[in-house]
Amino acid sequence: MTVSALLILIYVLVLASYLGFELISKVPPTLHTPLMSGSNAISGITIVGALIACNELGYASLAKWLGMFALVLATINVVGGYAVTDRMLKMFKKK
Amino acid sequence: MTTAIQIAYLIASILFITGIKLLSKTKDARRGNMLSAIGMLIAIVATLLTINVISMLEIAICILIGGAIGLFYATKVAMTKIPEMVALFNGFGGLASFAVALSDYFLKSGSSLESLDAVNLTSIILSVLIGGVTFTGSMIAFLKLDGKISGQPITFSGQHLINLILLIAFVAASVLVFIDPSNLLFIGILIAISLILGILTVIPIGGADMPVVISLLNSYSGMAACATGFILNNNVLIVAGSLVGASGIILTQIMCKAMNRSLTNVLLGGFGQTVAAGGQDGPAIVVKEIGVEETAMLFDSASSVLVVPGYGMAVAQAQHVIRELMEQCEKRNIDFRFAIHPVAGRMPGHMNVLLAEANISYDKLIEMESINDDFPNTDLVFVVGANDVVNPAARTNPQSPIYGMPILNADKARTVIVSKRSMGKGYAGIENELFGYPNCLMLFGDAKQTITKVVGEMKEMS
Numbered sequence: 001m002t003v004s005a006l007l008i009l010i011y012v013l014v015l016a017s018y019l020g021f022e023l024i025s026k027v028p029p030t031l032h033t034p035l036m037s038g039s040n041a042i043s044g045i046t047i048v049g050a051l052i053a054c055n056e057l058g059y060a061s062l063a064k065w066l067g068m069f070a071l072v073l074a075t076i077n078v079v080g081g082y083a084v085t086d087r088m089l090k091m092f093k094k095k
Numbered sequence: 096m097t098t099a100i101q102i103a104y105l106i107a108s109i110l111f112i113t114g115i116k117l118l119s120k121t122k123d124a125r126r127g128n129m130l131s132a133i134g135m136l137i138a139i140v141a142t143l144l145t146i147n148v149i150s151m152l153e154i155a156i157c158i159l160i161g162g163a164i165g166l167f168y169a170t171k172v173a174m175t176k177i178p179e180m181v182a183l184f185n186g187f188g189g190l191a192s193f194a195v196a197l198s199d200y201f202l203k204s205g206s207s208l209e210s211l212d213a214v215n216l217t218s219i220i221l222s223v224l225i226g227g228v229t230f231t232g233s234m235i236a237f238l239k240l241d242g243k244i245s246g247q248p249i250t251f252s253g254q255h256l257i258n259l260i261l262l263i264a265f266v267a268a269s270v271l272v273f274i275d276p277s278n279l280l281f282i283g284i285l286i287a288i289s290l291i292l293g294i295l296t297v298i299p300i301g302g303a304d305m306p307v308v309i310s311l312l313n314s315y316s317g318m319a320a321c322a323t324g325f326i327l328n329n330n331v332l333i334v335a336g337s338l339v340g341a342s343g344i345i346l347t348q349i350m351c352k353a354m355n356r357s358l359t360n361v362l363l364g365g366f367g368q369t370v371a372a373g374g375q376d377g378p379a380i381v382v383k384e385i386g387v388e389e390t391a392m393l394f395d396s397a398s399s400v401l402v403v404p405g406y407g408m409a410v411a412q413a414q415h416v417i418r419e420l421m422e423q424c425e426k427r428n429i430d431f432r433f434a435i436h437p438v439a440g441r442m443p444g445h446m447n448v449l450l451a452e453a454n455i456s457y458d459k460l461i462e463m464e465s466i467n468d469d470f471p472n473t474d475l476v477f478v479v480g481a482n483d484v485v486n487p488a489a490r491t492n493p494q495s496p497i498y499g500m501p502i503l504n505a506d507k508a509r510t511v512i513v514s515k516r517s518m519g520k521g522y523a524g525i526e527n528e529l530f531g532y533p534n535c536l537m538l539f540g541d542a543k544q545t546i547t548k549v550v551g552e553m554k555e556m557s
Contacts, residue, residue, distance in 0.1 A: 019112060029443070030444060034128070046192045048139070052146075061202070075161025076161045078139075094121070
């Protein structure tokens with residue numbers, strides 16, 4: 001990887017972290033549990049990496065099997081995380 | 096083609112950020128979660144466009160298996176078990192990043208060693224370390240929360256020294272990986288150390304410190320995704336990973352502040368053990384008991400009630416009968432609200448979810464800072480399964496291990512009723528001074544059963 005490519009990734013990391021701190025400090029304590037389960041879903045973004053790892057052809061390589069393993073796990077996080085967060089948020093009602 | 100995919104990743108990133116932003120208002124939160132899910136779908140579809148058609152079958156199978164497990168778990172899990180689920184999913188997130196990092200390593204070390212440059216190797220090593228620690232650490236947290244292993248801190252001498260030695264060994268093995276990237280032994284050592292470190296760092300931490308631990312592991316799972324983003328040179332992984340990382344760190348800070356402990360103090364573990372031994376020497380507290388009928392009468396004659404829920408409410412599954420109690424009180428025009436301590440329960444916001452499940456309007460749930468001045472003007476405080484968070488020793492007794500921790504000033508109310516199974520001590524292992532106060536009455540028994548009886552009495556009265 002070239003230095004400039006690395007720098008861009010670091011830019012993205014720093015700016016996204018700052019933005020994350022700003023936005024998440026505004027989330028009310030009432031929603032902290034859904035925030036965490038929602039974070040579980042978002043951390044399932046590794047699914048993108050897992051898909052790329054699955055792109056390896058043939059079943060002989062360890063790389064491919066690790067990719068498929070990661071894909072199952074990341075899908076559990078994505079589907080389960082968003083579904084349970086939605087289930088919780090549906091219950092938060094104001095009367 | 097690649098430009099289109101990069102744009103799709105950009106849109107996905109924007110949707111994740113907007114989704115988190117919408118979480119700042121309870122009424123918009125559900126829409127925010129939807130947007131975030133759409134962002135994820137876009138990222139997945141865009142990635143699939145780059146995939147060779149021949150690989151599609153196994154990909155479809157993996158997604159079907161993972162999706163079915165995720166959906167089943169999310170639909171079936173009880174709201175009291177959400178901390179366990181979050182702990183488990185933190186672990187899955189960490190393990191997925193760990194596996195992707197290793198997959199990339201094996202791919203490159205098997206074919207073109209030259210593509211394993213310094214950035215790549217560093218990212219792989221970090222991803223293995225963070226992912227591995229997150230995985231085994233989360234599994235221990237899950238087992239502790241689920242009661243499969245003791246929630247008590249498990250400590251042994253030389254524990255911290257061992258962790259330190261392991262970390263040094265990890266750094267040494269990393270250097271060796273740099274020198275000879277194709278040597279599987281070195282990468283194997285890295286894998287083993289990171290998995291062991293996860294176990295050793297969480298095992299000494301007690302059950303009631305789990306809100307801090309799962310927040311921190313939540314953050315780690317995001318950082319692991321970030322590290323994977325550096326391996327694959329992929330911005331969307333870094334954006335999403337940083338959001339999760341930031342979220343976990345903020346929650347960790349909030350939890351530590353609410354317990355008046357430093358993160359180091361929590362992570363070193365063993366809290367409550369030494370204290371439990373010393374705490375028994377103090378003078379025994381004389382408590383006054385109250386029965387179900389008198390409790391019902393006190394509720395009937397009050398004009399304002401504040402409920403302080405704690406982990407015991409979750410254990411007894413008492414949230415639904417508390418709603419019935421609320422309905423009885425509201426029929427009598429009694430002001431009925433809830434005072435929520437930030438560390439009540441086993442994860443941040445745990446009480447709010449349980450009470451929302453019981454169909455209690457969220458504007459009835461008041462945070463500690465906003466409610467603490469109202470206690471002196473409150474007729475009746477009803478403490479259900481909470482202990483340390485209402486112990487006045489935190490304000491009055493500099494010798495107490497919880498001295499300085501912000502608490503709910505329940506003792507300042509005219510009358511306090513404490514629903515408790517027995518005179519057992521709270522997590523900190525210390526006597527609760529409140530129970531001996533003249534305005535405090537103890538309602539012993541299982542919270543769900545006793546409150547059901549109180550509600551029954553109140554129904555007869557009206």
